[in-house]
Amino acid sequence: MIELEARTTPSVWMGVLSPVVALAITVVVAGLLFAALGKDPVRGLSVFLVEPFHGPRALTELGLKATPLILISLGLALCYRSNIWNIGAEGQYLIGAIAGGWLALSVTNAGLAMPRWAFFPLVVVAGAVGGAFWAGIVAFLRDRFHASEILVSLMLVYVANLLLSYLVFGPWKDPNGFNFPQTVNFSSATQLPRLIRGMRLHAGFLLALAAAAVMWAFMFRMYRGIQLQVGGPAPAAARYAGFSSRSALWTTLLLSGALAGVAGAFEVTGPMGQLTPYVASGYGFTAIIVAFVGRLHPLGCVLASVLLSMFLIGGELAQSRVGLPSALSGVFQGVLLFSLLACDTLILFRPRWRRST
Amino acid sequence: MPTSGIGDEGDEPVTPPRLQLEHITKRYGTLVAVDDVSLTVQPGEIHSVLGENGAGKSTLMKVIYGAVRPDAGVIRWNGEEVHVRTPHEARALGIAMVFQHFSLFDTLTVAENVWLGLSRDRSLKEVTAGMQRKAEEYGLELDPKRPVHTLSVGERQRVEIVRALLADPKLLILDEPTSVLTPQAVDKLFVTLRQLASTGCSILYISHKLDEIRSLCSQCTALRAGKVTGTCDPMQATTASLSRLMIGTEPPKLPHREPRPGALALQVRNLGLPRLDRFGVSLEDVSLDVREGEIVGIAGVSGNGQQELLAALSGEDPRAEAHAIQLFGSGIGRMSAGQRRRHGIHFVPEERLGRGAVPTLTLALNLLLTRRESLRALGWIDRGALRKQAVGIIDRFGVKASGPAAVAKSLSGGNLQKYIVGREIDAVPRVLIVAQPTWGVDVGAAAQIRGELVALRDTGCAVLVVSEELEELFEVTDRLYVISKGRLSPSIRTHAATREQIGEWMSGLWPAETAAGLEEAR
Numbered sequence: 001m002i003e004l005e006a007r008t009t010p011s012v013w014m015g016v017l018s019p020v021v022a023l024a025i026t027v028v029v030a031g032l033l034f035a036a037l038g039k040d041p042v043r044g045l046s047v048f049l050v051e052p053f054h055g056p057r058a059l060t061e062l063g064l065k066a067t068p069l070i071l072i073s074l075g076l077a078l079c080y081r082s083n084i085w086n087i088g089a090e091g092q093y094l095i096g097a098i099a100g101g102w103l104a105l106s107v108t109n110a111g112l113a114m115p116r117w118a119f120f121p122l123v124v125v126a127g128a129v130g131g132a133f134w135a136g137i138v139a140f141l142r143d144r145f146h147a148s149e150i151l152v153s154l155m156l157v158y159v160a161n162l163l164l165s166y167l168v169f170g171p172w173k174d175p176n177g178f179n180f181p182q183t184v185n186f187s188s189a190t191q192l193p194r195l196i197r198g199m200r201l202h203a204g205f206l207l208a209l210a211a212a213a214v215m216w217a218f219m220f221r222m223y224r225g226i227q228l229q230v231g232g233p234a235p236a237a238a239r240y241a242g243f244s245s246r247s248a249l250w251t252t253l254l255l256s257g258a259l260a261g262v263a264g265a266f267e268v269t270g271p272m273g274q275l276t277p278y279v280a281s282g283y284g285f286t287a288i289i290v291a292f293v294g295r296l297h298p299l300g301c302v303l304a305s306v307l308l309s310m311f312l313i314g315g316e317l318a319q320s321r322v323g324l325p326s327a328l329s330g331v332f333q334g335v336l337l338f339s340l341l342a343c344d345t346l347i348l349f350r351p352r353w354r355r356s357t
Numbered sequence: 358m359p360t361s362g363i364g365d366e367g368d369e370p371v372t373p374p375r376l377q378l379e380h381i382t383k384r385y386g387t388l389v390a391v392d393d394v395s396l397t398v399q400p401g402e403i404h405s406v407l408g409e410n411g412a413g414k415s416t417l418m419k420v421i422y423g424a425v426r427p428d429a430g431v432i433r434w435n436g437e438e439v440h441v442r443t444p445h446e447a448r449a450l451g452i453a454m455v456f457q458h459f460s461l462f463d464t465l466t467v468a469e470n471v472w473l474g475l476s477r478d479r480s481l482k483e484v485t486a487g488m489q490r491k492a493e494e495y496g497l498e499l500d501p502k503r504p505v506h507t508l509s510v511g512e513r514q515r516v517e518i519v520r521a522l523l524a525d526p527k528l529l530i531l532d533e534p535t536s537v538l539t540p541q542a543v544d545k546l547f548v549t550l551r552q553l554a555s556t557g558c559s560i561l562y563i564s565h566k567l568d569e570i571r572s573l574c575s576q577c578t579a580l581r582a583g584k585v586t587g588t589c590d591p592m593q594a595t596t597a598s599l600s601r602l603m604i605g606t607e608p609p610k611l612p613h614r615e616p617r618p619g620a621l622a623l624q625v626r627n628l629g630l631p632r633l634d635r636f637g638v639s640l641e642d643v644s645l646d647v648r649e650g651e652i653v654g655i656a657g658v659s660g661n662g663q664q665e666l667l668a669a670l671s672g673e674d675p676r677a678e679a680h681a682i683q684l685f686g687s688g689i690g691r692m693s694a695g696q697r698r699r700h701g702i703h704f705v706p707e708e709r710l711g712r713g714a715v716p717t718l719t720l721a722l723n724l725l726l727t728r729r730e731s732l733r734a735l736g737w738i739d740r741g742a743l744r745k746q747a748v749g750i751i752d753r754f755g756v757k758a759s760g761p762a763a764v765a766k767s768l769s770g771g772n773l774q775k776y777i778v779g780r781e782i783d784a785v786p787r788v789l790i791v792a793q794p795t796w797g798v799d800v801g802a803a804a805q806i807r808g809e810l811v812a813l814r815d816t817g818c819a820v821l822v823v824s825e826e827l828e829e830l831f832e833v834t835d836r837l838y839v840i841s842k843g844r845l846s847p848s849i850r851t852h853a854a855t856r857e858q859i860g861e862w863m864s865g866l867w868p869a870e871t872a873a874g875l876e877e878a879r
Contacts, residue, residue: 223736236712241726242695
């Protein structure tokens with residue numbers, strides 16, 4: 001019989017090891033699932049685990065998918081460390097996409113010619129303002145009316161989705177687009193600068209990596225970052241120290257909203273090049289898993305973003321190569337999060353074999 | 358089968374002991390918490406288990422109560438070997454326990470909490486009535502309908518005592534039960550316990566208060582580092598001999614030096630604050646003075662407005678009128694906790710983990726709650742300076758920790774308290790407010806903390822100590838106030854006060870007219 005015995009101190013080792021063990025469990029479950037579906041497990045697994053890393057094109061696509069996940073999960077990690085449960089990053093991402101789309105649309109319609117590197121900061125600002133505005137609504141309602149940020153942020157996702165639909169089905173619809181719900185293709189001036197010729201990977205990826213470094217410094221080397229993180233585990237200590245919980249609420253929500261918004265703006269001015277309802281890709285929700293798999297640590301967020309991008313790409317490949325539904329990647333994400341939470345038990349507890357009495 | 362009927366207890370000379378522990382050992386990893394401990398409790402005996410925090414008393418009691426399973430050893434109950442696997446089985450045998458750390462659900466009421474722990478056949482109404490009866494019988498003030506989260510530490514302990522008594526136990530284990538009672542209430546509790554013992558109920562009384570043990574208990578087993586260091590009859594023993602059993606030496610005496618009060622540092626004038634929730638205490642017309650170079654104490658039973666007064670003084674509750682609280686003549690009633698700290702008021706709260714320190718942060722980072730010396734431009738933390746500062750405090754105050762990178766929750770209560778007190782003293786405050794400076798702290802650390810407070814006073818700092826331990830207030834303070842039901846008594850010089858008098862005042866019975874006279878006599 002296995003018994004769980006409380007550890008006197010949380011295990012540092014298990015904290016690092018737990019995501020690895022969870023990944024191993026996910027791989028085993030994936031293999032079993034392939035076998036059960038009558039596919040070759042080795043072939044299936046290689047589609048998920050090997051092919052996303054195979055060759056320069058695959059690697060840049062991985063970076064492309066990881067970019068929004070890194071940006072969003074960094075903001076969420078800060079929120080969750082501060083005990084602010086923003087689960088509506090998807091909504092903030094969409095409003096950022098709409099803001100970025102509006103900017104690109106304006107430039108396109110005005111026929112402005114400007115260098116791509118000059119347009120890049122404008123995209124960042126537009127996305128940040130859009131996302132921060134949407135998260136600001138959550139902060140305001142929580143601050144003013146004590147409305148739960150969990151519910152409000154989640155419900156605002158649907159509002160943002162409907163707003164996007166309204167725009168692409170209505171006022172922003174391409175008049176020559178055969179009535180498809182989409183805007184005109186943005187002019188090439190609005191395209192994000194690409195890092196490698198012929199590949200879709202754009203400058204936003206570098207910005208995401210820089211954001212991770214800045215977030216690390218903010219979380220662990222800046223007074224303000226420490227202040228925010230006191231309010232999460234010990235609200236009474238924050239009151240005692242005189243750290244304002246209102247300011248923590250606003251700071252974390254605005255910051256995470258801005259990061260999610262930038263991710264959205266990058267998506268429409270980067271790989272998509274126009275606004276369509278398909279901007280709503282679920283990055284905002286996947287980033288929640290990324291943040292936890294990454295231990296709410298900026299470096300962990302980067303690694304976990306790559307991991308989850310691998311699942312996303314693997315899902316698409318599985319559809320075309322092995323003939324399995326791409327929804328499979330959702331299943332694997334779920335298994336991963338589930339086994340991670342289970343493994344996390346071992347951080348605080350130690351398993352012990354005991355002869356049954 | 359051995360006979361274990363209730364009928365042959367009492368006057369039968371060959372009655373088996375109520376409880377016998379033989380060679381009990383319990384290990385946690387490499388730590389041996391309880392090491393080959395044997396002890397015997399007779400029916401109707403009040404048996405004290407004496408030892409410092411961390412000596413293994415609590416673990417031993419949990420073994421008896423079935424909350425912890427021993428790795429080796431035998432437990433005999435009325436002469437029969439028993440395996441107490443769960444607290445439920447312990448209760449079925451007739452063992453009740455009042456824990457030092459309370460096991461109450463915050464969101465439930467007092468009565469619901471107690472009801473949950475009982476067998477299903479009693480209704481909540483019956484339990485409520487039963488609790489009220491027991492509470493009256495033993496003189497313990499208690500409102501069964503209050504939610505637990507609104508209770509102070511002392512009040513929670515009261516709930517646990519009444520809960521234990523409700524089961525009419527054959528063996529009652531009490532873990533440090535008196536720290537939150539007035540001297541009169543302690544006397545009353547002792548009367549109750551003696552009465553309980555005379556009906557045949559055995560009592561295991563865990564304490565480090567030697568005077569109490571000497572007046573109450575007829576047997577004593579001393580533990581140090583998990584081992585039995587001796588047994589004796591405490592009524593025959595001296596405080597010094599008990600102390601030697603417990604810590605190996607006699608407790609250091611705090612030399613008393615006359616205070617030299619200087620300028621008026623902290624002044625509260627007619628402070629009134631309505632309570633924040635239904636179960637808080639409203640402060641009414643509170644006035645108090647603390648001068649430089651003196652230690653002023655506030656005595657009182659917990660839940661009489663101490664928390665509210667402390668929050669109003671520290672700035673965690675900034676609702677007071679600006680001029681109701683003055684620091685060297687300027688009104689600070691509306692300032693936040695951070696602003697007040699920058700003006701020189703430092704505060705050590707009652708709760709160490711979660712308020713005085715963030716459990717999951719390192720000792721070094723915990724400095725940042727109240728200290729800003731190691732911050733550079735834009736709030737960049739100078740890690741080297743922070744580390745050095747933490748090491749300085751750890752060294753100066755003798756904190757036992759693996760270093761400045763140890764997380765706060767890895768420290769024992771006493772060591773964390775030394776660190777927090779050290780953090781605030783090291784800031785060179787103009788006014789230091791300390792709540793429960795030695796709650797749950799072992800004798801050596803407590804003596805050290807008290808010594809530090811007196812030393813701080815002698816440097817000219819104004820010190821305000823709020824404590825529920827009267828002994829401590831008599832030892833360190835120069836002047837005393839008493840708080841009762843949100844009102845503050847006039848002050849009295851500590852060495853002119855008697856325990857009985859302060860005990861009466863704790864019930865709110867201070868004579869208003871003689872108060873003026875006392876104030877003048879200062």
